[in-house]
Amino acid sequence: MKFLSSRRRHPLAGLLVVLLGLIAVGASYSAFRPAVADDTRDDTELIAEGRELYVVGCASCHGLNAEGIVTKRGDNYGPPLIGVGAAAVDFQVGTGRMPAQRPDTQIPDKHPAYGDEEVSALAAYIASLGPGPAIPAEEYYDVTDATEEEIVRGGQLYLTNCAACHNYAGSGGALPEGRYAPPVRGVEPRYIYEAMLTGPQQMPVFSDEVLTPEDKHDVIAYIDSLDTQANYGGSNLGSLGPVGEGMWAWLVGIGSLVLAAVWIANNGARAGKSKS
Amino acid sequence: MSTTTSKASVGRGGQKGQKPNPVAWLDERTGLAALSKKQLRKVFPDHWSFMLGEIALWSFVILLLTGVFLSLWFKPSMTEVEYLGSYANLRGLHMSEAYASTLEISFDVRGGLLMRQMHHWSANLFIASMMIHMLRVFFTGAFRKPREINWLIGLGLLQLGIIEGFAGYSLPDDLLSGIGLRIAEGIMLSIPVVGTYITFFVFGGEFPGDDFIPRLYTVHVLLIPGILVALISAHMLLLVYHKHTQWPGPGRTNNNVVGYPLMPVYMAKAGGFFFIVFGVTALMGGLMQINPIWLYGPYNPSQVTADSQPDWYMGWLDGGLRIMPAWETTAFGFTLSWNVFVPAVVLMGLLFTVLAVYPFIERWITGDTREHHLLDRPRNQPTRTAFGVAGMTAFGVLWIAAGNDVIGPMFNLSIYAITWFCRIGLFVLPVLAFIITRRWCLSLQRHDREVLLHGYETGVIVRSPEGAYSEIHAPINPVSAYNLTTHERRSPLELPPREDANGVRAPQPGKERVRARLSRFWYGDDVDKPTAEELEEAHHHAAEHGQLDGGRHVGIETGGHVGGDDFDLEQAPNR
Known part of the structure; x- marks a missing residue:
């Protein structure tokens, strides 16, 4: 005690006591604070905020209570959203696909109309309407420390399940009736995960029974590895397959060689003099 | 060689006190001087369109050079191995040795990927240049007597080149190779009666089996290249024998060739052109990725990828397959697959038959049996030119059909719309092209007449x-x-006339x-x-x-x- 008592008149002693007091008060507040009640209130607020945004931005197609609107022909003007889950909202609105500019065979992605907070409010509102897939936690799609085995496994899963539509290099592909599978390269891992989980637009749902969360993680790790690896052998020319390669063979190869032939034939011994 | 010549050459070299001349040394032993003296002074006319076949020749040389390099490492074997090479995304996977060795060439052999890509690009250029060379010969009438045989040899070269290209495309045993071979198998199967037997004979059992890659390798590196070399030699010997055709002009007749001698002018021009072709191919091989087999992965029958297309020279066949309606006939328990047989087998047979018999048909129609060494301007043969353009149009429509999966998303078009466009266009557009081209040529003729008058x-x-x-x-x-x-x-x-002057009816x-x-x-x-x-x-x-x-x-x-x-x-x- 001699150590403390001898320094009780130290210039910083008072400051230390005040600091200790503040820490004690803060710690006991956080320990006894009514945490649960506060959270619920936040969710309710979020849902209410989401509903407000929904009514303004989405209800014209999906109905005032997200029940969907059916056209006279029996098609969906906007499909019902009850039970699609927060993940679907996060994907559709977060990638800018929704709100759509017009009804179309397929709604393209564009610059998102809503900020992150608004997206989570909308997601909370839709999730409150019925049970559906939630927005995945980051640990599911975080592939920064994926191992080589996971990437190789993901590659085989990708080629088996995804490449048929999204192409071997993830550059997208054609579907019937003017629809298409969009490119998956350079897409945020969270959105790839949500797309597999919810099956947006033309895409089938790859539920957790079909592709386990671990499978999904590996697929994302493979796509991510394509983004980080070098373009071996030069420009990938858009990764469009042999049709693209054939076009460049004609344009660049035959084009330049025919020009060279013209140049060679027009130059050389007494060129130009004998021209008729 | 005559005895007098032999004596003379021995005498020349036998003189004492003279430095040994390497040319004389060679000539005494081979007798090449007499032959060279004539051939080195051989005259070739100057026109850019006469050099298109040369692109094909030089591409073939590049194919031989790069192909030999690749064959040093490629293992044509279906033995299952575990990949342990440099490409991390496939490490630990089980695959055929053929695919593993192609990965090794791409990632572990110095310059291997460059050589592989040059080989593939020059294959594309080889067939493309043969095709434009053939179009030049067609539109200028250079296939007429005495060159009909050379036309047929050229057509054989084109067909063999296409088969050779397809064999090369199939060898690495990647996903795209497997998909292509599966289609080839389907085409063989569609041949009535003998289809199944042919397939089992070619693949040595069920598809894909273990025999096919080694067999295809022998065909790709030995059989077809051997025939190609022989046919190219025959093609060029006939070219020397016939002498080159030329455009008409003052001083140029059917009996002479106006141009420059092989030595030194064309030696330099053709030699230089080889280096240009090599340079362009090397640049393409170094800067433009082609057939990234590491992305396709090893062939696995349960997998398929969007943009599975053949190389461009098979595109017209694939296009035919893509637009053909699904017609089948079942008779006596057997299925006739018109949907595969018509676009693949019949179409291929039709195209090559028409090309082969065209010179003879034109000769019969025009009754022109004379030799021709002066070229036609396309406008002065409106009907032939129109036929050529119609054929090109049909080929182009089939090309579009083969690229529907790229064209669709690229231009926001529906694949079904493209299919229907091609189905109708295949029959309508060539007719339109024929009429327009013919009219166009006639108008140009009229213009020439106007200008003259x-x-x-x-x-x-x-x-x-x-x-x-x-x-x-x-x-x-x-x-x-x-x-x-x-x-x-x-x-x-x-x-x-039906009746002659005496009223006798002529047959x-x-x-x-x-x-x-x-x-x-x-x-x-x-x-x-x-x-x-x-x-x-x-x-x-x-x-x-x-x-x-x-x-x-x-x-x-x-x-x-x-x-x-x-x-x-x-x-x-x-x-």
């Missing part, structure tokens, strides 16, 4: 003292006039009548070049009216200046 439009407008405006037409220079009039006057075959076999009708179709609409009298008359007429000579008064025909503009009449109408 009334001179060309100088663009100089003069005002007469009365105030009337007119454009001065000036006569074209004699060289251009020669070039426009040098082709022969063509007239359709006429049937002999008119149906074949001859068909031939006369076809001949009328072939040449009947041609706008002939003006006759000498017509030309005389036109010039006389022009002189009277001051049209053709009108320019003289403002001093343009002497090559002077009009209004300060450099306006050289001698140069302008250089046709």
Whole structure:
């Protein structure tokens, strides 16, 4: 005690006591604070905020209570959203696909109309309407420390399940009736995960029974590895397959060689003099 | 070689006190001098379109060079191995040795990927250049007597080149190879009666089996290249024997060749062109990725990828498959797959048969059995040109069909819309192209006639003292006039009169009548070049009216200046 008592008149002693007091008060507040009640209130607020945004931005197609609107022909003007889950909202609105500019065979992605907070409010509102897939936690799609085995496994899963539509290099592909599978390269891992989980637009749902969360993680790790690896052998020319390669063979190869032939034939011994 | 020549050469080398001349040394032992003396002075005419076949030749040389390099590492084996090479995304996977060794070439052999890509690009260029060379020969009529055999050899080269390319595409045993082979298997299966037997014979059992890659390898590196080398040699020997065709012009006749000798001019030009072709191929191989097999992964029958397409030269076949309606007939428990048989087997047979017999058909229709060493301008053979363009159009439609999965998303089009466009277009567009091209050629003929009769439009407008405006037409220079009039006057075959002067009925076999009708179709609409009298008359007429000579008064025909503009009449109408 001699150590403390001898320094009780130290210039910083008072400051230390005040600091200790503040820490004690803060710690006991956080320990006894009514945490649960506060959270619920936040969710309710979020849902209410989401509903407000929904009514303004989405209800014209999906109905005032997200029940969907059916056209006279029996098609969906906007499909019902009850039970699609927060993940679907996060994907559709977060990638800018929704709100759509017009009804179309397929709604393209564009610059998102809503900020992150608004997206989570909308997601909370839709999730409150019925049970559906939630927005995945980051640990599911975080592939920064994926191992080589996971990437190789993901590659085989990708080629088996995804490449048929999204192409071997993830550059997208054609579907019937003017629809298409969009490119998956350079897409945020969270959105790839949500797309597999919810099956947006033309895409089938790859539920957790079909592709386990671990499978999904590996697929994302493979796509991510394509983004980080070098373009071996030069420009990938858009990764469009042999049709693209054939076009460049004609344009660049035959084009330049025919020009060279013209140049060679027009130059050389007494060129130009004998021209008729 | 005659005895006298041998004696002379021995005597030359035997002189004492003379330095041994390496050329003489070689000649004494091979007797090449006499042959070379003639062949090195061989004359070739100068025109860019005569060098298209050369692109094919040099591409073939590059294919041989890079192919030998690749064969040092490629293992044509279906043995299952675990990949432990440099490419991390596939490490630990089980695959065929063929695919693993292709990965090794791509990632673990120094310069291997460059060589692989050069090999693939030059294969694409090889067939593309053969095709444009063939189009040049077709549209200029260079297939006519005495070159029909060389046309057939060239066609054989094109077909073998396509098969060779497909074999190479299939060898690495990647996903795309497997998908391509599966289609090839389907095409073989669609042949009635013998299809199954052929498939089992080729694959050594069920698809894919373990035998096919080693077999294909032998075909790809030995059998077809051997035949290609033999046919290329024959093609070029015949070229030397026939001498090269040339464009008509002053001093150029059916009996001579005007140009430059092989040594030194064409030695330098052709040799230089080899390096240009090699350079372009190396640049493409180094800068542009082709067939990234590491992304396709090893062949696995449960996998498929979007943009599974053949290389461009098989595109027309694949296009036919893509647009063919799903027609099948089942008879006596057997299925006839028209949906595969018609576009693949029938279409391929049709194209190559038409190409093979065309020279003989044209010869029969026109009744022209003479030798031709002067080329036709395409406009002076409107019907042939129109047929050629119609064929190109059909080929192009099939190309579009094969690229529907790229064209669709690229231009926001529905694949079904493209399919229907191609289905209808395959029959309608060639007919349209035929009519338009033929009309176009006839109009160009008419234009040539106009220019010969009334001179060309100088663009100089003069005002007469009365105030009337007119454009001065000036006569074209004699060289251009020669070039426009040098082709022969063509007239359709006429049937002999049905009855001669004595009232005896001449026989008119149906074949001859068909031939006369076809001949009328072939040449009947041609706008002939003006006759000498017509030309005389036109010039006389022009002189009277001051049209053709009108320019003289403002001093343009002497090559002077009009209004300060450099306006050289001698140069302008250089046709």
